[in-house]
Amino acid sequence: MLVESCPHLAMVKKYNLSMGKVGSATEEHPVMTFVPDASSTPFPPYDSPIEHPFEQAADMHFRRFKEPFPDPFEPALVGIDTTIDVELTKWNCVYKQRKLKLKYTVASIVIEDATLSRNTAPGFIKRFAGDEFIFFIEESLWDKANDVLYVRGYNESFADLALVRSFAIYAAHPENDGWSSVMQTGSVQMSNKFGFLRSTVEGFVKESYAKTSTKALAYLKVRLVEERAEAEVATNMP
Numbered sequence: 001m002l003v004e005s006c007p008h009l010a011m012v013k014k015y016n017l018s019m020g021k022v023g024s025a026t027e028e029h030p031v032m033t034f035v036p037d038a039s040s041t042p043f044p045p046y047d048s049p050i051e052h053p054f055e056q057a058a059d060m061h062f063r064r065f066k067e068p069f070p071d072p073f074e075p076a077l078v079g080i081d082t083t084i085d086v087e088l089t090k091w092n093c094v095y096k097q098r099k100l101k102l103k104y105t106v107a108s109i110v111i112e113d114a115t116l117s118r119n120t121a122p123g124f125i126k127r128f129a130g131d132e133f134i135f136f137i138e139e140s141l142w143d144k145a146n147d148v149l150y151v152r153g154y155n156e157s158f159a160d161l162a163l164v165r166s167f168a169i170y171a172a173h174p175e176n177d178g179w180s181s182v183m184q185t186g187s188v189q190m191s192n193k194f195g196f197l198r199s200t201v202e203g204f205v206k207e208s209y210a211k212t213s214t215k216a217l218a219y220l221k222v223r224l225v226e227e228r229a230e231a232e233v234a235t236n237m238p
Helices: 007-014 054-063 192-236
Strands: 018-020 029-031 041-050 077-088 093-103 107-111 114-117 133-143 148-155 162-172 180-190
Touching: 007 018, 007 077, 029 093, 029 133, 041 192, 054 133, 054 148, 054 162, 054 180, 054 192, 162 192, 180 192
Parallel strands: none
Antiparallel strands: 018 029, 041 180, 077 093, 093 133, 107 114, 133 148, 148 162, 162 180
């Protein structure tokens, strides 16, 4: 069937999704993919278990930062605007796009599960940017029929200097019932504007990504534990 004659497939194309199969699915459905640009440097993928059911972990991804902002974990975050929120009803999927706004006085480049902090950035990075705020774009596809959440993002600000792309897949844990897992990866594409400092900046970005993505995932797990404890207290109240 031609995309032009099928509104469902037209939406898949519009949001840069693909058709494929995951898990035990027998029919094709929307999937979100990540292919690093040939000129970028990929980050090694890694998997992490989450000792909570998939739906709770996926839902917490969108509520990780406590409101009203700022969340003590990320004091630079001043707002999250949902710019697109559509249901792909044919496949029981939800596509969402969010825009994260951060104060540049604390952060310079934000990626989905990592923050490149201006306070820890070398001086040669700080001098290349002077905006008051920075923005990060996040896309997600929640495939509720197959229990998969895809998340990909990139920094909108300073992308001409360093474009950091991130990608994550939340899914049910393959071995432990009641658990979920997340696979994370990404890439960085550096500008030649850094000159002979390019490799140094790239190394800093890669190191920062690894450290802060781990920290952010740990915070998601903390939030899940907090909500479970609150639910248990509410249940046991007379």
